[in-house]
């Protein structure tokens with residue numbers, strides 16, 4: 001029998017069968033009536049998921065590509081920008097804004113720390129910035145930042161606010177309009193339950209008006225916005241991915257965003273409770289907001305590489321190693337998108353067996369019970 005594969009990473013994530021089926025339909029022409037209504041519905045559903053009235057621009061690109069659209073459209077070489085970084089993705093945005101010639105100021109935290117709005121407020125009093133670049137869910141550490149409070153601090157200084165919501169959109173609340181987020185960037189392959197390949201950017205009128213003059217063409221917001229408003233994509237869209245995203249967003253909205261957020265909180269609780277019951281130490285914060293990915297320290301004397309490899313080789317389970325300096329030290333279990341509590345108990349039971357193989361001293365048989373109980377609990381996690 002072919003080995004069953006399990007994908008428990010924070011992107012790509014498992015894709016529901018209805019989405020896969022939609023993607024297997026014959027190819028249609030992107031300017032024909034076979035596609036235009038799908039395109040229109042996807043754009044409307046994206047606005048609903050982003051909680052915005054503004055245009056959500058869709059690009060054939062990964063999340064990083066959609067983010068680059070923000071950099072290419074907002075940066076004018078020599079201008080001051082402030083990037084808040086507390087992990088791998090914050091570091092990426094420092095490199096990218098700098099590559100476009102911005103004068104980049106960094107509000108940098110140790111990996112695993114949570115950015116503080118008061119630090120941001122203080123920094124913006126010292127040094128002006130045209131835009132503040134934030135990461136909502138720092139997937140490398142499991143920290144979910146308080147974007148609402150950070151954006152409010154940035155707004156006091158009158159800056160544009162750009163948010164990397166690649167791993168968080170659809171999993172935790174991201175109120176584009178209500179929180180005054182000028183640009184929200186995401187990708188198809190995380191909580192949006194679709195294969196990799198589509199990037200999106202919700203762009204406010206203020207961000208659009210603040211465009212700079214770095215060179216750009218494919219990622220030019222004006223070109224895409226103008227075409228999308230006529231439901232005529234500027235370049236050939238990946239029609240099958242768009243059809244898949246339409247179904248996936250339909251599933252998410254049918255569940256209801258609030259219900260999906262609640263489910264993710266409980267999935268995070270279950271994962272943390274299970275890891276602790278095994279006797280492991282959490283790297284990501286033990287708090288409800290940490291609902292995207294759980295980073296766990298490898299036990300004394302065990303490299304996380306061996307855990308990742310053991311899960312793959314023995315059980316066909318893919319999880320993620322640590323990134324950067326955390327490689328070998330932590331491992332990460334993603335729980336965004338098409339996940340239920342049995343995905344968590346599967347991951348935890350396999351983890352228990354692999355840790356025993358590796359000679360770690362773990363508490364046997366306690367993880368799944370703790371996970372199931374935590375998933376059912378309706379009070380805030382301890």
Ligand SMILES: *Cc1c(COP(=O)(O)O)cnc(C)c1O
Nearest residue numbers: 062063064089137139166167187
């Ligand atoms: C996955 C991820 C990205 C990068 O997305 P790609 O689709 O791989 O380009 C950016 N930011 C965060 C927080 C992510 O989790």
